Amino acid sequence: MSESKGLRHLKILGSNKINAYCPAALKVTEHTDGKCIASYQKVHVGHQNDLGHLFLTAYERKNIASKLAAKIPLDNILDEIRNSISDAGFQRVHLLTKKDLHNIEKSFNLSSYSVKHENDGVSVDMWVREMQNSENPCILLYKTQGSTCTQYSFLKENDFVLIIMTEAQGEILKKFSSDCICIDSTHGVNGYGFELVTLLTIDDLRQGFPCAFLISNRCDQPVLSIFFFVY
Secondary structure, eight states, X not given: OOOOOOOOOOOTTOOSOOSSOOOOEEEEEEOTTSOEEEEEEOOOOSOOOOGGGSOOXXXXXXXXXXXXXXXXXXXXXXXXXXXXXXXXXXXXXXXXXXXXXXXXXXXXXXXXXXXXXXXXXXXXXXXXXXXXXXXXXXXXXXXXXTOOOSSSTTXXXXXXEEEEOOXXXXXXXXXXXXXXXXXXXXXXXXXXXXXEEEEEEEOTTSOEEEEEEEEESOOSHHXXXXXXXXX
């Protein structure tokens, strides 16, 4: 049972909400004869014009997105922008953070080549199909929800099972598995209720080395038995 009260942590720069109504607005009405009438209320009430709460302009976002698309390191982009401060004044873009860069990267769909589609299920399916057709396939088992598995008939229709192991991971497992095998399970890190189970061994440097991954909606004995014997 979750003990959370549903309260979000306050942002470092504070919230944009002022718990009041600011009357400042610019309203433009365009008539059929081509005339435009604008009403402008410039008085702001209840807040300050803080730079940290302003939005980046469309030109600034597009310019940053072009640098991200060119694979320029994030630190280099931030350094270039902060070094551009001149006597003209301090602007919102000079307060840019890595969080802003990640948001721009996501909005322009530049975040990752592994994200194939905005729908997570479709994106995962496209990525798995691509890996299965690659020169070094790493998908040992893939069962989607809503399908049946003839190889393991005990799996239910709504079960999701994805087992991943690369060829290099398999070689490491063969070499060091006689020494030590570890299992680590992680849950509660996504909104789908799926768990991540990692199979690890100890390499020659006595450090944990992940050799295989299981992502599934259940981690009981039948599913784990597939994980242990599928390789």
